[in-house]
Amino acid sequence: MYSELIFKVALRGETLLTSPRWNKGTAFTKEERNDFGLTGRLPSRINTIEEQCDRAYDQLHSRDTPIQRNSFLQSLKEQNWVLYYSLLSRHLKELTSIIYTPTEAEAIENYSHLFRRSEGLFLTFPDQDSMEEDFLEQTRGKDIELIVCTDAEAILGIGDQGVGISSAKSAIYTLLGGINPAKAFSVTLDVGTDNERLLSDQLYVGWPSRRVRGDEYDKFIDKFVQLIRKHHPHCLLHFEDFGVTNAQRLLELYRNEHSVFNDDIQGTGAVTLAALMAAIGVTKSKLADQRYVIFGAGSAGLGIAKQTGVSREEANKKFYLVDRFGLIKQSLGPNKIRPALQEFVRPDQEWSDIPTNDAGEVELLEVVRKVRPTVLIGCSTKGGAFTERVVRAMKEGCKRPIIFPLSNPSNLVEVDPKDANDWTEGMALLATGSPFPPAKMPNGKDYVIAECNNALIYPGLGFGSMLSQSRQMTDGMIIAGAQRLAALSPALKDPDSGLLPDFQDAPAANLEVAIAVAQQAFDEGIQGVSWGREEVRTKAEDKQWKPAYGRYEYDEQGAK
Ligand SMILES: NC(=O)c1ccc[n+]([C@@H]2O[C@H](COP(=O)([O-])OP(=O)(O)OC[C@H]3O[C@@H](n4cnc5c(N)ncnc54)[C@H](O)[C@@H]3O)[C@@H](O)[C@H]2O)c1
Ligand SMILES: O=C(O)C[C@H](O)C(=O)O
Numbered sequence: 001m002y003s004e005l006i007f008k009v010a011l012r013g014e015t016l017l018t019s020p021r022w023n024k025g026t027a028f029t030k031e032e033r034n035d036f037g038l039t040g041r042l043p044s045r046i047n048t049i050e051e052q053c054d055r056a057y058d059q060l061h062s063r064d065t066p067i068q069r070n071s072f073l074q075s076l077k078e079q080n081w082v083l084y085y086s087l088l089s090r091h092l093k094e095l096t097s098i099i100y101t102p103t104e105a106e107a108i109e110n111y112s113h114l115f116r117r118s119e120g121l122f123l124t125f126p127d128q129d130s131m132e133e134d135f136l137e138q139t140r141g142k143d144i145e146l147i148v149c150t151d152a153e154a155i156l157g158i159g160d161q162g163v164g165i166s167s168a169k170s171a172i173y174t175l176l177g178g179i180n181p182a183k184a185f186s187v188t189l190d191v192g193t194d195n196e197r198l199l200s201d202q203l204y205v206g207w208p209s210r211r212v213r214g215d216e217y218d219k220f221i222d223k224f225v226q227l228i229r230k231h232h233p234h235c236l237l238h239f240e241d242f243g244v245t246n247a248q249r250l251l252e253l254y255r256n257e258h259s260v261f262n263d264d265i266q267g268t269g270a271v272t273l274a275a276l277m278a279a280i281g282v283t284k285s286k287l288a289d290q291r292y293v294i295f296g297a298g299s300a301g302l303g304i305a306k307q308t309g310v311s312r313e314e315a316n317k318k319f320y321l322v323d324r325f326g327l328i329k330q331s332l333g334p335n336k337i338r339p340a341l342q343e344f345v346r347p348d349q350e351w352s353d354i355p356t357n358d359a360g361e362v363e364l365l366e367v368v369r370k371v372r373p374t375v376l377i378g379c380s381t382k383g384g385a386f387t388e389r390v391v392r393a394m395k396e397g398c399k400r401p402i403i404f405p406l407s408n409p410s411n412l413v414e415v416d417p418k419d420a421n422d423w424t425e426g427m428a429l430l431a432t433g434s435p436f437p438p439a440k441m442p443n444g445k446d447y448v449i450a451e452c453n454n455a456l457i458y459p460g461l462g463f464g465s466m467l468s469q470s471r472q473m474t475d476g477m478i479i480a481g482a483q484r485l486a487a488l489s490p491a492l493k494d495p496d497s498g499l500l501p502d503f504q505d506a507p508a509a510n511l512e513v514a515i516a517v518a519q520q521a522f523d524e525g526i527q528g529v530s531w532g533r534e535e536v537r538t539k540a541e542d543k544q545w546k547p548a549y550g551r552y553e554y555d556e557q558g559a560k
């Protein structure tokens with residue numbers, strides 16, 4: 001059916017073959033080769049997309065390591081979008097882990113050494129006088145619906161990487177969310193780096209200077225945000241992997257004036273809420289009845305704590321936050337407690353009889369022993385932090401502990417889910433941030449480890465907001481998306497199944513999320529479109545971009 005699509009294209013010859021958006025390589029038909037000046041520029045045989053995918057898949061497998069495969073796929077993306085996304089869609093689970101988590105972490109760590117061709121827009125602090133010009137040079141005349149930006153201060157759990165991530169996040173929007181890649185744009189905000197390894201690396205491609213902070217940083221970010229508001233008022237602005245001192249602050253600053261979204265706070269909060277809803281569906285309890293310990297009180301940790309919808313007064317009763325200085329309690333003082341954590345600070349007297357370490361801190365194990373939490377979530381960047389003693393203490397405190405070690409990439413996971421499953425005799429309800437193989441239950445059955453990664457929901461949240469053209473991404477929209485995702489949980493049918501849909505089903509799950517989000521925008525009366533709520537599903541299906549070539553007609557006024 002997609003071969004019925006007709007595109008008016010204004011490129012010819014070499015420029016057509018080097019345009020990843022329009023290039024078809026050996027799939028150009030005889031007629032197109034005649035019309036676009038390609039006869040003599042391509043070998044004779046005309047391939048189908050299936051044949052091209054088979055060839056590319058073989059080439060991919062001639063590379064041995066995930067990082068070599070990541071580089072291969074990056075090159076393919078630079079050559080031909082339809083082929084790239086077709087190949088990824090055909091081998092979704094296998095290849096998502098190559099272009100995204102966990103392999104993307106290695107690709108970003110080695111970005112400067114693997115560098116071949118730049119992608120998206122680089123806005124660098126000392127060049128800010130030409131920011132608008134640079135921005136318009138690349139975006140002029142384009143109908144941009146999505147901008148993914150990062151300042152790369154807190155990339156996954158690997159910290160400050162100077163430049164990186166936004167293009168992988170943007171590709172996931174297309175692959176799992178159906179966003180047209182021609183309408184999405186990734187931006188690196190290069191404000192320097194405090195990573196010594198990068199600063200002393202002669203090959204580092206970013207701006208080799210210490211990170212700009214304070215007023216100067218805020219002004220730089222503001223200049224960028226105002227540019228988007230001016231030129232693309234409807235566009236969704238997605239923030240990724242900002243540092244913990246900026247992420248929440250920037251979100252609060254802009255979320256009422258533009259459709260902005262922080263993935264680590266809101267996307268992670270939403271996907272974890274969905275996994276929690278599924279888990280309490282299995283344990284037949286309520287969110288409000290859980291006792292939560294969150295290990296790692298950064299952007300993700302706080303996003304999760306807030307997304308559960310527990311009221312401010314309730315928060316201090318239900319949540320125990322543990323960070324690098326142990327339990328967040330009063331006597332840590334303002335230097336060790338960020339203002340955003342205030343509502344979760346525990347009174348000291350509550351802990352006076354609990355042993356501390358030499359530094360006077362209450363460690364995770366002691367917190368688990370005392371609180372007997374039903375839920376333990378890790379977003380600390382500290383691999384292995386959920387030791388056997390911690391996990392066994394969880395099991396002593398409740399029959400079916402909910403344990404989500406969410407730190408990425410795989411080597412930073414707080415506990416290998418296989419171990420957590422063994423140490424709890426298969427009773428733990430588990431979900432991780434990176435993909436892991438199933439664990440074995442004592443009865444020999446496989447227990448599927450749900451991948452609680454924000455990629456299962458952020459493309460749908462974004463698509464829903466773009467579809468409804470809401471000028472805001474409200475909490476109500478995010479919760480509606482989380483509820484819809486939770487309703488798709490395989491564990492609701494079979495308690496031994498994964499808590500969240502398998503990644504193979506991520507495109508379908510994200511579409512459902514998008515529909516719920518757009519419907520919610522209508523319910524809140526903040527949609528910017530003139531069609532009606534009952535049309536949301538059809539409009540969503542129509543708007544989805546699918547990797548398919550269609551037929552090209554040469555037209556000087558056509559797309560470039
Ligand atoms: N699964 C997902 O979808 C998902 C989403 C977002 C983040 N994450 C992961 O969560 C982790 C944190 O991400 P973030 O964006 O919140 O980063 P962040 O920098 O905002 O927060 C990290 C927090 O962990 C704390 N921390 C650092 N070392 C610690 C230690 N040894 N013990 C206890 N706490 C420690 C820091 O003080 C900080 O508060 C990363 O590994 C990231 O990959 C996963
Ligand atoms: O990038 C991911 O895989 C999820 C998340 O945004 C993270 O920072 O770890």
Ligand SMILES: [Mn+2]
Nearest residue numbers: 156240241264
């Ligand atoms: Mn992230």
